[in-house]
Amino acid sequence: MLKYYRNPTLAKAIVEKINDLAKKIQEDIAIMHVCGSHEWTITHYGIRSLLPDNVQIRAGPGCPVCITPATDIDDAVKLALDGVVVVTYGDMSRSKGTKMSLQDAKALGADVRVIYGVQDAVAMARKEPNKEFLFFAVGMDTTAPATAFEVLKGVPRNLSFLVSYRYTPSIQGSVMESNVLGIDAFISAGHSATITGMKPYYEYFLRTKKPVVFSGFEPIDVLLSIYMLLRQIYEGKPMLENEYTRAVTWEGNVKAQEVMERVFDLEDGYVRGVAIFPKAGFRLKDEFKEVDARERYGLRKGISTKDEYVAGARCGEVVMGLIDPPECPLYMKTCTPEDPKGSPMVSQEGTCWIWAHHKILNYVPRCKR
Template sequence: MSEYLSLLKYYRDPHLAKALRIKIHEIAKKIDEGIMIMHVCGSHEWTITHYGIRSLLPDNVEVRAGPGCPVCITPATDIDDAVKLALDGIVVTTYGDMSRARGTKMSLEEAKALGGDVRVIYGVQDAVKMARREPNKQFLFFAVGMDTTAPATAFEILKGVPENLSFLVSYRYTPAIQGSVMESNVLGIDAFISAGHSVTITGLKPYYGYFLNSKKPMVATGFEPIDVLMSIYMILKQIEEGTPKIENEYTRSVTWEGNVKAQEVMEKVFDLEDGYVRGVAVFPKAGFRLKDDFNKINAREQYGLKDRSKTSDEYVAGARCGEVVMGLIDPPECPLYMKSCKPEDPKGAPMVSQEGTCWIWAMHKLVNVSPRCRR
């Protein structure tokens, strides 16, 4: 424990942060144009916001939040399917923040108020235990998240799950989402901070092809303030020297190959197909699908659900959630932000989840923190 606290103190050292700030400003002065950096992780957004990292950056360096919140990117049509099953008498298990995100009509929490049996759990193991304890009921695990949580579900499936438990899979593959944004010039992103927990699973290897096509700097990053500041410095150094590359700041967890055992487990259970990111677009090879061998526990097959996850769906009228998710705007630029849409009464998914940009900004009482808002 003392070793952990010592390490934590190092990664939150204000003197080290000040030294990195000076280095960032020095190198930014050598770069004439503005630099736009995108991260794709709600945990990174929390760190950046909580520790006021944007306020430490020079005016020509901006960090945007990208599509890294699992709840925010889950298609509304998938939520609709889970709601329908809950109202049809199926016991639906899912995470707390996912239960509050609304589909096109309502959330699972609202379905529970109407009589549906919706249970908040901490992980897939809870769903397995509940199904075993109550064999006379049909259970569903609403499997949402990224490649960070998919291995645990795959592992449970391979071990064997109760016959009365099925899975509505809505996982997304981070490398494919970030990679597509890397290859696109629409958003004007110059470099990327990659989610440390995701890259711990996938490794850096899946990003190599996207990097070759884009030649945009990418740094795998941990979740402490020193991690983030160091990764920004590493990115600026690449840009200033004209040597874009894939780098690893999070060496205490991330490797080139990643967690090979977790990858093997996922590959035995899931195939990758095109996946819809709510309010944004369909990304090639970004969606997880249960292999045909597991059709007996696939809720889409078991209950005749149409896969509508590649179709467009909308957030609440007037909201600009999709633009927030893709980093096109900051939360205060949405007309509903902190007016009709607040943490205690969220309208859009980015205000529901603790990894959602709107929730993070609202809880930190932030209004104008980015250069785009300051102008």
């Protein structure tokens, strides 16, 4: 099955159809995806180089590490330095807040541990009941259900959660409604839609009438999604269309949604270096405040847009697809995967990290607006 989704003969045939449609459309088309995994596929397989001159693919706000607010990282760092055991994912431990990362705090003696999932945090807290544990819960709606499930089951009293999850449909929906970015069509993240379903995107589609395709992550998936979007544009029939039928449905994973809804409320959420997005942030419901780190440790509440990047960094513009990584003056000079200054260079889903590892130094989009 995997060979099918990487079949070069099939890819060539789809590219030919894409070129045929682009010639008929003639005008410039800007397509945005909102997933770091899509960016990796697009870059690794050179998909941009296969597209006609009037079709551009932009990377949008889909990397969880990239969009986690600096002030949330600062809170986790402070607690780590105060003696709380902070557990989180590997990439997240390397992302700097306004001053330092959790990895920097560990170098100063803090107990910071890298885990694979929330279950590891629960197991550690049970094994060491005399220590206070904090799970720095970052990511999107793909990882939020697992945390919600553990909270409902009941977690050790010495474990709390610093929740910084973001809701993908609200973020993409806000971008769809933006008049600033000039995006004509969208590739939606298939793994997120596996949980949320296509349904939450419908209200944004009704208001914008912008074509959307829910896509898988193999090169054939992405090429088919681009073709489907161009066909919608050419025929003048925008819709929510599903390329990733092997995983995505209209309703999504209803059980996962029910678990999330029992544990979390949605509130306005800040995307680092960009803006506050309506109904994009997860917050633990009041009935679970005993495991809410913000309640337990008296952390700041509300939204802060505190200065977040080193001088000259253009991370926010990269995250929103306004510029490509080489247009940032720090890219592969003072900011590298070995010594990242900005969050898009930290994670394997970050656009700068992906471009750096594929040694892209001077790419210029062919239909930049």
